[in-house]
Amino acid sequence: MKVRVAIAAAAVTMMTQAAQAQDVAAGENSFKKCLPCHAIGEGAKNKVGPELNGLDGRHSGTAPGYSYSDANKNSGITWNKEQFLEYIKDPRAKIPGTKMIFPGIKNEKEAGDLWAYLASFGPDGKKK
Secondary structure, eight states: OHHHHHHHHHHHHHHHHHHHHHHHHHHHHHGGGTTTTOOOSTTOOOOSSOOOTTOTTOBTTOSTTOOOOHHHHTSOOBOOHHHHHHHHHOHHHHSTTOSOOOOOOOOHHHHHHHHHHHHTBOTTSOBO
């Protein structure tokens, strides 16, 4: 009986990990919408928008070398999943005066997958 419980627990853990991996993979695909303006990963540099390495836990308006709007610099936002999901729905509504002209991602699953992808990168651009 104990063996069955252990096997069931292991199966649930593996399914959870697989679901997370699928979210990151789907988020990587969604990131293609962001590529014209943003970069992420080792060697990423600012483009029209800031590079997004280490976004999880970073204060808005603080990517080195990027010229942010005062709205972003003074937003008081520390990026986490909740803040990002609110922002990516409608960036100009969340931060009036932002330079970001992207209309947003309204689909919650897609936005969550995108966050999973972005959050998988540390400040050095390496996968966590």
